[in-house]
Every structure is written in C-alpha cells, then in structure tokens.
Amino acid sequence: ATAIQRLDYTAPAYWIDTVDLTFDLDPAKTRVLNKMRLRRNPDVPAQPLRLHGEELNLARVLVNGAGTSFKLEGSVLVLENLPEGAEPFDLEIFTTCQPAKNTQLSGLYVSEGTFFTQCEAEGFRRITYFLDRPDVMATYSVLLRADKAAYPVLLSNGNLVEHGDLQDGRHFARWADPHKKPSYLFALVAGKLVARQQKITSRSGNEHLLEIYVRAGDLGKTEHAMNSLMASIAWDEARFNLPLDLERFMIVATSDFNMGAMENKGLNVFNTKYVLASQATATDVDFANIESVVGHEYFHNWTGNRVTCRDWFQLSLKEGLTVFRDQEFSMDMAGSPSARAVKRIEDVRVLRTVQFPEDAGPMAHPVRPDSYVEINNFYTVTIYEKGAEVVRMQHNLVGREGFARGMQRYFERHDGQAVTCDDFAQAMADANPDSELSQRLDQFKRWYSQAGTPRVRAEGHHDAAAQTYTLTLSQSCAPTPGQPDKLPFVIPVALGLVAPDGSALPLQLQGEAHATGTERTVVLHEASHTLVFTGVAQPPVPSLLRGFSAPVILDCDYTDEDLLLLLAHDSDPFNRWEAGQRLLLRIAIENIAKGPYESRAGGSFEQEMLPPAVLQALQGVLRHPQLDAAFKDLVLTLPSETYIAEQLPEVDPQRVHAVREALRLELATRLRSDWEWAFEAHQDSGAYRPDPVSAGRRALAGTALSMLCLAAQASGDVIWPGKAYQRFKDAGNMTDRFNALSALVASHHALAQPALERFHALFQGDALVIDKWFALQASRPDHGGDVLPAVRQLMQHPDFSLKNPNRARSVIFSYCNGNPGGFHRADGAGYDFWAEQVLVLDALNPQVAARLARSLDRWRKLAEPYRATAHAALQRVAAKGDGLSSDVREVITRALA
Ligand code: B3K
Numbered sequence: 008a009t010a011i012q013r014l015d016y017t018a019p020a021y022w023i024d025t026v027d028l029t030f031d032l033d034p035a036k037t038r039v040l041n042k043m044r045l046r047r048n049p050d051v052p053a054q055p056l057r058l059h060g061e062e063l064n065l066a067r068v069l070v071n072g073a074g075t076s077f078k079l080e081g082s083v084l085v086l087e088n089l090p091e092g093a094e095p096f097d098l099e100i101f102t103t104c105q106p107a108k109n110t111q112l113s114g115l116y117v118s119e120g121t122f123f124t125q126c127e128a129e130g131f132r133r134i135t136y137f138l139d140r141p142d143v144m145a146t147y148s149v150l151l152r153a154d155k156a157a158y159p160v161l162l163s164n165g166n167l168v169e170h171g172d173l174q175d176g177r178h179f180a181r182w183a184d185p186h187k188k189p190s191y192l193f194a195l196v197a198g199k200l201v202a203r204q205q206k207i208t209s210r211s212g213n214e215h216l217l218e219i220y221v222r223a224g225d226l227g228k229t230e231h232a233m234n235s236l237m238a239s240i241a242w243d244e245a246r247f248n249l250p251l252d253l254e255r256f257m258i259v260a261t262s263d264f265n266m267g268a269m270e271n272k273g274l275n276v277f278n279t280k281y282v283l284a285s286q287a288t289a290t291d292v293d294f295a296n297i298e299s300v301v302g303h304e305y306f307h308n309w310t311g312n313r314v315t316c317r318d319w320f321q322l323s324l325k326e327g328l329t330v331f332r333d334q335e336f337s338m339d340m341a342g343s344p345s346a347r348a349v350k351r352i353e354d355v356r357v358l359r360t361v362q363f364p365e366d367a368g369p370m371a372h373p374v375r376p377d378s379y380v381e382i383n384n385f386y387t388v389t390i391y392e393k394g395a396e397v398v399r400m401q402h403n404l405v406g407r408e409g410f411a412r413g414m415q416r417y418f419e420r421h422d423g424q425a426v427t428c429d430d431f432a433q434a435m436a437d438a439n440p441d442s443e444l445s446q447r448l449d450q451f452k453r454w455y456s457q458a459g460t461p462r463v464r465a466e467g468h469h470d471a472a473a474q475t476y477t478l479t480l481s482q483s484c485a486p487t488p489g490q491p492d493k494l495p496f497v498i499p500v501a502l503g504l505v506a507p508d509g510s511a512l513p514l515q516l517q518g519e520a521h522a523t524g525t526e527r528t529v530v531l532h533e534a535s536h537t538l539v540f541t542g543v544a545q546p547p548v549p550s551l552l553r554g555f556s557a558p559v560i561l562d563c564d565y566t567d568e569d570l571l572l573l574l575a576h577d578s579d580p581f582n583r584w585e586a587g588q589r590l591l592l593r594i595a596i597e598n599i600a601k602g603p604y605e606s607r608a609g610g611s612f613e614q615e616m617l618p619p620a621v622l623q624a625l626q627g628v629l630r631h632p633q634l635d636a637a638f639k640d641l642v643l644t645l646p647s648e649t650y651i652a653e654q655l656p657e658v659d660p661q662r663v664h665a666v667r668e669a670l671r672l673e674l675a676t677r678l679r680s681d682w683e684w685a686f687e688a689h690q691d692s693g694a695y696r697p698d699p700v701s702a703g704r705r706a707l708a709g710t711a712l713s714m715l716c717l718a719a720q721a722s723g724d725v726i727w728p729g730k731a732y733q734r735f736k737d738a739g740n741m742t743d744r745f746n747a748l749s750a751l752v753a754s755h756h757a758l759a760q761p762a763l764e765r766f767h768a769l770f771q772g773d774a775l776v777i778d779k780w781f782a783l784q785a786s787r788p789d790h791g792g793d794v795l796p797a798v799r800q801l802m803q804h805p806d807f808s809l810k811n812p813n814r815a816r817s818v819i820f821s822y823c824n825g826n827p828g829g830f831h832r833a834d835g836a837g838y839d840f841w842a843e844q845v846l847v848l849d850a851l852n853p854q855v856a857a858r859l860a861r862s863l864d865r866w867r868k869l870a871e872p873y874r875a876t877a878h879a880a881l882q883r884v885a886a887k888g889d890g891l892s893s894d895v896r897e898v899i900t901r902a903l904a
Pocket residue numbers: 127128266268269270303304307326383386
C-alpha cells in the first residue's frame with residue numbers, strides 16, 4: 008500500500024448524479040444491483056472511469072443498457088469505452104458479496120442476525136463499485152428485499168416511499184433520500200428490531216418522527232437516548248439556528264461495532280454502549296456519554312452531512328467542529344458554571360493523556376494531515392480532540408456571537424458542498440473582519456498544518472520599587488516526523504494575576520490609562536512577548552492559560568507556595584484544579600527520581616511523600632463548604648500513570664506505578680477521617696437522576712469508598728470492606744454498585760471474588776454490563792504481576808469473544824492501554840501478549856487491530872529492560888510483513904521508523 012498525499016488531490020473525472028440500489032439480502036450471498044446516472048466532469052481532462060471495489064463478485068456491467076468492455080486492475084474497475092461528450096449516461100453494475108463472512112465490520116455485515124452497514128471512510132466500496140470519495144455527492148434511492156420473518160424491519164436513509172409483500176415469504180421496502188450525500192453516509196439496516204417512537208414539532212412548526220431501533224428486550228433502555236436526541240435537536244436550533252432537515256430521523260443500535268456511532272444521513276447507527284441505559288445497568292458516566300454521542304452524531308447532520316469534506320485529509324473539518332459542538336452541548340446541558348468547568352477539565356484530561364502523547368510520538372500528524380496509508384488510522388484524538396481545540400480557539404477569538412455568525416456564513420457559502428478546513432476558517436474570519444482571527448488568519452492556520460504540542464514558557468518578575476510585574480511568554484515546538492522546523496503559532500493565553508492574599512488584581516498594562524477587569528486574553532504570536540503590568544504592589548502569582556485557552560504545555564517555575572495559593576484562591580476553576588495537579592505531579596516526579604523503590608526498606612515507601620501543607624490543602628478542598636462534589640473528586644484524583652510518564656524523559660513504568668500507588672495509599676490513610684466524612688455526607692436518598700450534581704456526589708462517595716477500602720487493607724480493618732460489600736449488594740443503581748465492586752477489586756480484598764461472581768450471575772446476558780465486569784478485572788491495579796495471568800484466564804471465559812469489538816476492548820484494550828502497571832512488565836510478557844493479540848485480531852478485524860497496535864507508540868521513551876522487549880515485540884509483529892493488513896502495517900512501520 009502506498010501513501011496518499013494531500014497535495015495530489017484532483018477533482019473526480021466523473022460526477023454521479025443519482026444512484027438506484029436494489030438489495031436482495033441474504034447473509035451468505037447478497038445481490039446488489041447498482042444503477043447510476045453519471046456524467047463527465049468537464050473541468051477535468053477526459054479519462055477512463057475508475058471505480059473502487061473490495062471483496063465483490065462482479066457479474067455484469069451495462070452502459071446505457073448494453074454490455075461493455077471493462078478491466079479489473081486489482082480492486083479497481085476500469086471502464087474505457089464510455090460515451091463521449093457532456094451527456095449523462097447510465098451505468099448498471101451487478102455484484103454479490105458475503106455479509107455473514109464480513110468480520111471487519113466495514114461494508115455490509117451481519118450482527119446477531121441483523122444486517123448493518125458501516126461505510127465511513129471507505130466501506131461503500133465493499134457493497135458495490137463506486138467513486139467512493141466524499142466529494143462525489145449523489146441522490147440515492149434504495150430498494151431492499153428480504154425474507155419477511157427473519158428481517159421484518161427494512162431501513163435505509165431518507166423517507167419510506169413504498170413497502171409490501173413479495174412471493175415466497177419475502178417483502179420489500181423502498182427508501183428515497185431527498186438530500187444529496189457522499190457514499191460514506193449511506194446506510195441500510197434489516198432485521199428483527201423494535202422502535203421507540205417520538206413525534207416532535209420543531210420551533211419552525213415542522214413535524215418530525217424520531218425512532219430508536221433496538222432488539223426486543225432493550226426497548227426499556229432507550230428513554231435517555233431519546234431524551235438526548237430531543238435535547239440535541241432543540242439545542243442546535245436554539246444556539247446555531249440549525250433545524251432538523253428530515254421528516255424522519257432514526258437511530259439503530261448494534262452490539263457489533265468498530266467505534267462509537269456513525270452519522271449516516273437520517274439513519275445513525277450506534278454501538279449499543281451509546282444508546283442503552285437504565286439506572287440498574289448504566290453508570291452516570293454511561294449516561295453522560297450517551298448524551299454526548301447522541302448529540303455528536305446528530306450535530307453531524309449539519310457539520311459533516313450538509314457540508315462535508317472534500318477529501319479525507321479534511322476529516323477534522325467535520326470531526327473537530329462536531330466535537331466542539333458536542334462539548335458545548337454537554338456544557339450547556341450541565342448548566343452551572345462549575346458544572347461547565349468540570350466538563351472542561353474532563354475534556355482537557357483526555358486531550359493531555361491521549362492526544363499530547365500522540366503528538367509527541369511516531370503517529371504525530373497535523374490536524375489536517377499531509378499523507379496517509381490507511382485513512383482509518385487517522386480517526387485520531389488529534390483529528391477529533393485537538394481539532395476541537397482549534398475550533399474552540401477560533402470561538403474564543405471571535406466570541407460566542409461572532410462564532411455563530413461565522414457558522415451562518417459557512418452554511419450560506421457551502422451548504423451542499425464538499426469543502427476544506429481552509430474554507431471553514433475563512434468563513435469564520437470573514438464573518439468577523441475586525442477580530443484577531445481575521446487579522447492573523449494565515450498564521451492561525453498553522454494549527455491545521457503543523458503537528459506537535461507547542462510549549463509556552465512563562466517567566467515573571469516583580470519590581471517592588473516600580474510596582475510593575477513583567478511577564479515574558481515565549482513559545483517553541485519540538486520537531487515531529489517529517490516536520491523538523493516549526494513556525495510560531497497564534498496562542499490565546501487567558502490570564503489573571505492573583506495577589507498574595509488570594510484576591511484578583513485589576514489588570515493594567517503599561518501605556519493603558521486605567522485598569523480593566525481582572526482577566527484578559529493575550530494573543531501570543533511571536534516567538535516571545537513581554538507584558539508589563541503596572542500598579543502591582545506585591546509579587547503576584549500569574550494564573551495562565553485559564554480554562555485551558557490553548558492546547559499547549561505551559562512551563563512556569565511556580566513555587567509550592569504559588570501553587571497552594573492558586574489551589575486555594577484562583578477564580579478560574581480550571582486553574583484551581585490545575586494547581587493541585589501540578590503539586591501532585593511534582594511530588595510524584597520527585598519520588599520517582601529518588602531511585603528504584605526496590606532498594607528502599609522493604610520495597611515500600613516508609614517516608615511520607617505528601618508535605619503537610621499539600622495534605623492540608625487537599626483536605627481543605629475535600630471539606631470545602633461551597634465547592635461541587637464533582638470538582639472535589641477531580642482535585643483529589645492523582646494524575647494518571649500515563650500522564651506522569653509523559654512528563655519524564657525516560658520512563659520506568661513500574662516505578663511510576665509504585666510511586667502512584669504509594670501516593671494513593673498515603674492519601675487514603677492520612678485523610679482517612681475526611682474520606683469517612685465524604686462518604687457519609689454524599690449519600691443520596693432521593694430518586695436516581697444522572698444529572699451532573701448528583702453524579703458528582705456519587706463519584707466523590709465512590710472515590711471515598713475506594714480510599715477507605717485501600718486504607719483498611721493496609722491496616723487490616725474489616726469495617727469498610729464490609730460496608731463496601733453491603734453497598735455492592737444493596738445499591739439501587741449501577742454507579743453505586745459498580746463503585747463498590749471496584750473498591751473491593753482495587754484493594755485486592757478477599758470479598759472481591761465473591762462480589763465479582765455475584766455480579767456476573769446478576770447480569771448474565773446483559774452484554775454491556777458483562778463488558779464492565781471484564782474491563783474491571785483487566786484494569787485493576789497490578790500486584791506483583793497478577794493481572795496478566797488473570798487476563799489470559801478471562802479470555803478462556805465462555806462469555807469472551809474476540810469477534811465482538813466491545814468484548815475484545817473490555818479485556819485486551821483495558822489491559823494493554825488502560826493498565827500501565829500491569830502491562831509494562833520487566834519480563835516483557837505483557838508485550839508478548841500484545842503482539843499475539845494484534846496478530847490474531849488483524850486476521851479478523853484490521854481496524855480494531857490497528858487501534859491495539861498503538862499501545863506501544865511510546866516505546867522509545869521506556870527505560871531498559873522495557874525498551875528492548877517492547878522493540879522485540881514490535882519487530883515480531885513487523886515480521887509478518889505482507890501478512891499484515893495495511894492498517895496495522897502503517898502503525899508498526901511508523902513506530903519502528
Ligand atoms: N464519523 C464516524 C467515525 C467513522 C470512523 C471510520 N473508521 C463517527 C463520528 O465521528 O461521529
């Protein structure tokens with residue numbers, strides 16, 4: 008497979024105006040008749056038509072009703088003798104495919120007896136020969152025929168125009184989609200499903216039918232998804248003036264799905280994980296994820312479907328923008344400023360623990376990549392989450408109203424088109440001509456073209472005599488593969504100054520007539536820039552990058568006292584949390600540097616690591632009368648092993664694990680009575696509701712319980728594990744039940760085993776809950792290498808299956824990606840397991856295998872012996888050579904490059 012280059016883009020040589028598809032659905036052999044109306048693109052030199060196809064059996068090709076000559080060049084169908092001139096012509100292609108054998112879950116496949124499709128990015132070519140590229144937009148009509156008893160429900164995009172019975176127990180349905188669309192948005196579903204239906208009237212007075220299709224027993228778990236869908240529709244109309252443009256909007260859930268969900272026009276297909284929820288089976292986090300994913304897919308209806316991508320290099324045009332929209336939706340739904348801040352912290356945590364490492368590793372790529380081998384490898388946190396940050400910076404530079412104007416301009420210009428990231432930024436700038444975005448647009452667009460995480464260094468100096476505070480901000484960005492030199496970015500830095508007494512200082516820059524406000528955004532666009540604040544009597548502590556105003560790493564030589572001041576007083580909740588994280592990170596790093604823990608007495612940390620002032624500050628947050636429970640929970644959660652590891656030049660993962668575990672234990676024991684208080688004070692008696700406030704209370708109570716079990720395990724106390732077991736048995740909702748189970752499992756208490764058995768018996772047959780059961784065991788804190796054998800054991804369990812992506816992820820990914828202490832073993836056995844699983848999965852499902860292949864991205868940072876064994880494992884996978892999918896090969900090749 009050769010790399011595709013962004014700059015090689017050329018317009019298609021043909022346009023496809025209409026597509027008329029007839030499916031005779033049969034799991035073993037489905038027949039597909041594809042009648043298209045095409046015309047030559049007059050702007051492109053005349054050339055043969057080259058259609059993509061994959062794993063298809065070609066039976067017939069007709070041009071204007073007559074047979075024609077054709078060639079197959081690998082997977083490409085080449086037609087040379089097409090009618091000349093500008094007149095449209097008809098092309099009819101008849102193929103068959105084998106959905107039951109499709110384990111890749113791309114194209115047309117069968118899941119639990121029901122047909123589903125997944126076409127993004129290049130799955131449509133596994134259904135029929137086509138110009139399978141997003142800039143070819145056509146009008147589709149689809150006729151589905153199938154056995155009526157086995158497949159009573161027949162769905163495709165758009166409106167149902169006709170349906171009825173056929174001979175031999177078969178029936179049919181004809182669907183017509185009024186909107187032009189690229190092939191990646193095509194979908195069909197056929198099987199035994201039932202629907203929750205909801206009629207709504209939009210603000211403009213139009214009626215719509217909303218439907219959520221699931222398996223018969225799951226109907227009771229669709230209420231939250233339906234509420235989320237209605238809320239999404241109302242939100243997009245209210246905030247962006249974007250209405251639902253369909254009479255009928257359907258969501259269908261399947262338990263076999265490669266990712267979260269898919270925004271097919273009018274027929275979204277979802278992983279059951281992001282649809283099904285009930286108080287008894289889903290956690291608060293599940294409820295929140297459902298709201299966010301339902302929103303995300305719905306928002307694609309405008310940002311992605313009405314305006315789509317010209318080519319796949321522009322993927323972030325729709326993904327970054329739609330993630331930004333779903334983040335804003337969740338924040339608006341959360342309501343209070345502090346609940347918004349909690350959501351922001353959670354989003355930034357994902358960005359920094361997953362995207363920053365990606366941007367510093369072998370798979371680093373710009374938000375708009377320049378080349379790829381396999382596009383499926385580029386559905387990354389960089390395209391999605393960093394892309395959303397790039398949109399968020401534009402939002403912050405033009406303001407909320409200005410951003411809404413820019414969106415309006417974007418749709419006025421590009422509705423119905425396939426466009427580029429440049430087009431979006433241009434519309435945003437043009438709608439806000441006086442903004443800093445418009446003035447520095449070309450430079451701002453480096454966020455799309457340059458990979459890597461910029462670092463901003465801040466240095467402050469207080470001059471007591473002059474009463475000035477001088478702050479110098481400078482930026483740099485390390486080289487990434489293929490990009491040795493970086494030019495300066497446009498970096499909005501939201502900042503304030505905190506006085507020693509904790510108050511916010513009014514801000515006045517030298518040359519300004521008077522002070523205005525206590526917070527402002529400085530736009531750093533040079534390599535270095537110096538600000539002089541006047542009227543500053545005492546040395547302040549700068550609060551920088553408030554709300555995480557840009558996706559950068561901030562280096563600032565804060566003292567512990569500075570950080571304690573910010574943790575106690577910063578008016579910006581994000582930076583308040585950040586100050587606490589910096590303190591904890593610093594303590595972790597210092598102790599990691601102190602040398603191998605094995606060499607210390609008894610292999611344990613006898614010395615206390617948390618200075619009294621830090622402990623007191625954390626206690627102050629925990630006991631604070633005003634702060635939200637959700638925020639407290641975030642402050643009291645240590646930086647993850649992955650995040651700590653990223654800050655180190657060379658990583659000994661076992662040392663990181665040992666130090667973090669020891670810190671957790673110390674936090675548990677030294678704040679024991681505070682945790683007891685926290686647990687008791689956050690018990691809810693009322694009816695279960697997954698809103699952010701009560702979810703936050705449950706989260707904090709859950710953390711408290713796990714701390715108390717941890718402390719109990721160290722002291723031999725039996726009260727708290729007993730309480731946890733009781734809570735596990737009696738809990739009225741999955742959040743409390745699962746938190747209690749996790750507390751027992753994570754503390755390695757003897758009650759964990761009976762609790763796990765009971766849990767399994769209770770939820771047998773509920774796949775999503777059984778996934779949690781597997782994941783919990785594969786991600787539990789490692790003790791002396793005990794997780795890997797447990798993982799191998801779990802894979803022997805009758806409920807385990809490699810073919811179901813959710814189940815494979817719950818065990819293998821939870822271990823390889825979610826459990827650094829268990830995975831990075833000095834004997835290399837974790838890496839051996841990884842190599843084994845990548846190879847086995849690759850034969851079944853390359854997309855899932857390629858995700859797993861990313862677990863060793865950061866192997867070069869590892870200390871010996873980890874580095875050498877990881878390298879050997881990578882080479883073992885690479886040795887498969889042509890036996891690998893192009894997906895896995897691209898990831899491994901980059902890792903070894
Ligand atoms: N657009 C899909 C992702 C498709 C992934 C293809 N490998 C889901 C989403 O981002 O909404």
